[in-house]
Ligand code: SF4
Ligand code: SF4
């Protein structure tokens with residue numbers, strides 16, 4: 180098969196052999212699991228359990244909120260002991276709502292049932308995958324069912340299954356391909372069927388010969404219409420846009436979706452977990468995590484989502500001088516702020532950090548505009564320009580240089596002779612721009628609501644004026660008729676305007692012929708005063724009670 | 731009998747004429763969208779709190795456009811907005827005028843629903859319709875719609891509305907501008923990293 184290339188990229192030392200020597204091991208049960216509700220791009224799932232509830236392994240804890248969202252499930256059986264904020268692996272180090280489960284040690288499953296895919300519509304399948312919590316496991320955690328709905332009028336010519344795994348130190352996909360090649364092939368076929376793909380390509384970097392051999396064997400065994408394609412090892416081939424480019428030659432601009440070009444990409448672990456969900460009725464409650472770096476035994480573990488990272492890392496026997504953990508790889512990862520943070524659906528790798536493992540880079544020097552960064556950038560951007568404007572906080576300029584096309588791969592950073600933390604600058608600029616957009620959206624919404632409210636007030640005023648005018652006209656007409664006919668008859672019907680006579684203060688505004696009875700001002704004041712008095716008494720009462728119980 | 735019909739006719743006619751007149755007036759005298767006012771208004775934070783001394787952001791924008799108000803009177807917009815206004819209008823930046831208030835982190839109002847008596851006074855005060863609740867029922871504030879203008883606080887007869895600061899969440903958090911400390915441990919070129927871990 181003819182392969183294409185993308186511009187740029189770098190070749191860092193892969194550092195994968197350390198963790199690929201041993202097979203995947205099952206992490207032992209711990210007593211507490213912290214399951215964040217928000218583990219996907221999109222809406223935060225709403226909790227459907229309560230503190231005190233007993234749950235079984237695989238039981239749903241939170242329901243997807245909206246279309247772009249995915250459910251979360253209990254990783255083991257036990258009791259819900261808390262629903263509240265906990266720190267999860269995120270660069271912010273800020274807490275987010277989690278369901279905490281105290282394990283009962285039985286690890287007892289819910290009743291699992293295979294999904295009858297042959298009698299299901301494509302919508303049913305997508306809803307099912309959403310409820311099984313299936314999200315992209317290559318790190319983006321985008322809900323898979325959303326990516327599986329092909330816009331009408333589009334045809335997926337190539338379905339790409341991403342087994343490139345290009346970032347150093349990470350080997351969870353490599354081990355998964357070696358050990359579960361058959362499930363990956365079956366998952367690929369499943370997704371191929373769901374999107375009605377023209378062909379299915381599994382791309383694997385050539386530094387994983389064992390994985391390629393395993394996939395080929397599984398493919399031949401089933402004579403599956405899937406092509407396993409070996410691609411050269413260049414970082415970041417595992418980036419979706421880069422892999423599309425290498426396998427199909429198609430160039431997907433940053434602003435476009437790959438489906439517009441007839442391509443869709445899923446990670447190998449994603450198709451495997453979706454296949455297990457369909458075939459065995461198992462929701463996404465565990466994943467493979469590579470533990471490497473400053474440890475005695477680097478390897479891959481199958482880990483329940485929610486296991487505290489500190490406990491997991493201890494299994495690998497960290498070196499005594501270790502001083503922190505990086506989630507992800509050394510190109511795109513970040514330091515986690517506490518060992519108590521749990522493993523989440525995007526935790527593909529944990530690198531135990533120690534001094535000397537990643538020697539600190541020398542201090543940032545001025546940019547010499549050498550252009551190395553632009554040469555290395557796989558997205559064909561000009562990082563030095565992006566850096567210049569980010570540093571100056573001139574965010575409007577960054578649009579011209581396509582800041583949001585940057586995939587934060589770190590190639591520019593890697594080659595920069597001035598040691599400028601370029602990606603940090605880009606992340607800073609991106610988050611500032613996103614915050615500004617959010618503020619603008621809320622301001623626009625507030626303006627709209629304010630204008631709407633004012634229009635309503637104006638309309639009410641106008642309608643009142645109209646009613647007033649009408650009533651006046653009627654009165655005058657009535658008077659005129661009266662005078663004209665000279666007959667002092669029925670017109671002074673008491674039903675017509677009783678309020679006017681009974682409210683002398685409103686005599687000048689006959690519009691008080693309102694449908695809803697209006698309390699006069701004094702009565703209203705009295706009612707409010709009484710209410711306030713009641714509330715005060717109530718408050719005092721509360722205060723006294725509280726005082727009693729807490730001396 | 732004729733008289734009554736006559737009266738009804740006059741009434742209807744009067745209504746129609748006045749209605750038409752009002753309708754005409756509303757289009758004829760509508761404030762035409764002034765591009766400069768629009769631009770200024772799009773910079774203002776739309777909190778609609780009135781701290782600037784005008785009954786809302788747009789009236790303040792109009793006053794700025796007519797050079798009847800200074801650019802440093804909006805506390806919710808703070809320093810950043812003064813800079814933007816200065817740039818837009820080619821004026822000199824000046825710090826926020828203390829007489830109009832101080833810049834503070836974004837807040838939202840919450841109603842203590844146990845105390846609320848459902849008097850609807852806060853609804854009437856809210857400039858952006860962020861409060862929901864019918865007469866004599868407990869009221870709630872939609873947090874994502876509340877601009878934090880604080881206008882609902884004084885009218886409440888039972889003092890059950892308070893302001894709380896909106897905390898950052900992982901999805902609203904912003905990356906800091908890099909200092910010397912690297913956040914991402916990009917592997918240095920040609921380093922022997924990792925080999926010792928093997
Ligand atoms: S590689 Fe570094 S020094 Fe060279 S142009 Fe890019 S940012 Fe500047
Ligand atoms: S981090 Fe962004 S700018 Fe730098 S090389 Fe990667 S895509 Fe290009």
Ligand code: SF4
Pocket residue numbers: 774775776777778779780781782783784785786787788790803804805806807
């Ligand atoms: S002070 Fe309040 S009303 Fe005035 S412009 Fe600022 S946000 Fe709008």
Ligand code: SF4
Pocket residue numbers: 841845846847848849850851852853869885886887888889890891
């Ligand atoms: S003003 Fe106070 S008591 Fe009245 S409805 Fe609003 S919150 Fe309730």
